[in-house]
Amino acid sequence: MIIKDVETKNLTPVFKIGDIPIFGDVILAPMDGYTDHPFRLICRKWGAACIYSEFINGLDLEGKHPPHLSERLFYHEAERPFGYQILDDLPERILNTARYLRSRNPDFIDINMGCCSRTVCSRGAGASLLLEPDKVSLIISKLTAELDIPVTAKIRLGWDEKSRNYLDIARRIEDAGASALAVHGRTKTQMYRGMADWDAISEVKQALRIPVIGNGDVKTADQIGPFLHHTKCDAVMIGRGAVGNPWIFARKNRSDCSRQEIFNTLKDHLFASMEYFGENHGLIVFRKQAINYMQNDWLSPDLRREALTTTDWHRFLSIIEQNLLS
Numbered sequence: 001m002i003i004k005d006v007e008t009k010n011l012t013p014v015f016k017i018g019d020i021p022i023f024g025d026v027i028l029a030p031m032d033g034y035t036d037h038p039f040r041l042i043c044r045k046w047g048a049a050c051i052y053s054e055f056i057n058g059l060d061l062e063g064k065h066p067p068h069l070s071e072r073l074f075y076h077e078a079e080r081p082f083g084y085q086i087l088d089d090l091p092e093r094i095l096n097t098a099r100y101l102r103s104r105n106p107d108f109i110d111i112n113m114g115c116c117s118r119t120v121c122s123r124g125a126g127a128s129l130l131l132e133p134d135k136v137s138l139i140i141s142k143l144t145a146e147l148d149i150p151v152t153a154k155i156r157l158g159w160d161e162k163s164r165n166y167l168d169i170a171r172r173i174e175d176a177g178a179s180a181l182a183v184h185g186r187t188k189t190q191m192y193r194g195m196a197d198w199d200a201i202s203e204v205k206q207a208l209r210i211p212v213i214g215n216g217d218v219k220t221a222d223q224i225g226p227f228l229h230h231t232k233c234d235a236v237m238i239g240r241g242a243v244g245n246p247w248i249f250a251r252k253n254r255s256d257c258s259r260q261e262i263f264n265t266l267k268d269h270l271f272a273s274m275e276y277f278g279e280n281h282g283l284i285v286f287r288k289q290a291i292n293y294m295q296n297d298w299l300s301p302d303l304r305r306e307a308l309t310t311t312d313w314h315r316f317l318s319i320i321e322q323n324l325l326s
């Protein structure tokens with residue numbers, strides 16, 4: 001899929017990550033298993049101002065690279081500004097991973113300090129880092145001392161309700177030389193339960209001088225303005241609200257899109273997926289995205305089942321087209 005570079009010559013950046021200008025205030029969140037290269041292209045096309053990779057696990061770069069690694073590492077120039085996100089626990093290995101990723105010429109390197117999965121946290125990576133503030137300082141200062149591109153981090157509010165240490169962590173990250181910080185307004189133990197705490201995100205914004213990107217529970221275009229107004233963040237980062245809904249980056253709700261527009265986007269996304277992963281695998285990978293593009297009342301249960309199991313992309317598209325556009 002060819003995407004024209006966004007014309008930015010005469011635009012004023014909304015903010016900068018280090019010296020990288022960011023021409024917008026709505027950013028795609030990194031989402032393991034979802035924000036693959038095809039989905040990122042679609043989101044960029046709809047106006048996502050900045051792109052993060054799915055997390056790159058430092059362990060995967062050691063020894064024999066697992067088969068999926070090259071798919072996770074690939075990015076296209078059209079995705080810029082583009083940052084690699086690293087997930088790991090050991091400062092030295094994070095540094096080695098960052099050195100390698102730097103050689104692939106991203107715009108910035110981000111450190112994951114928010115992943116709440118049990119396997120990640122049990123090895124001391126992701127949100128577990130929030131329990132070790134000195135390690136957070138060490139990781140960021142090592143990277144900023146070594147790299148010639150901006151270093152950023154993405155955090156949660158703390159491990160649990162009793163240890164909401166987000167202000168300490170945020171200040172340490174800034175003091176260690178980071179160029180921006182993304183904050184998901186939940187603790188690790190909350191996982192995805194409850195609502196993101198926009199007041200806490202706003203406290204981080206007030207406490208820091210570097211740009212703060214707020215994140216959590218912005219699911220519709222109508223929530224973008226109130227979120228930015230409430231938190232005063234430099235940008236909002238959108239994750240789940242973008243899946244099957246990439247027009248959110250153009251501040252449009254699904255109800256603002258014509259059926260043809262929805263169909264065209266779904267088709268572009270499917271074709272991008274097949275171009276990248278190959279025809280068969282591309283369709284299979286696309287299914288989890290397709291579920292989110294579909295509205296419950298679009299298809300009868302039988303047709304829905306067929307659409308989500310067929311291995312024939314022509315059949316898949318004709319089911320969607322006949323039912324969406326008729």
Ligand SMILES: Cc1cc2nc3c(=O)[nH]c(=O)nc-3n(C[C@H](O)[C@H](O)[C@H](O)COP(=O)(O)O)c2cc1C
Pocket residue numbers: 029030031032033034054055085112113114115154184215216217218237238239240241
């Ligand atoms: C399926 C899934 C995968 C995720 N993978 C990552 C990841 O790789 N790195 C990361 O920092 N956060 C990851 N997150 C967290 C999101 O980036 C984001 O912080 C969270 O979903 C809250 O934002 P939202 O309410 O806009 O979805 C993931 C979330 C989901 C739902």
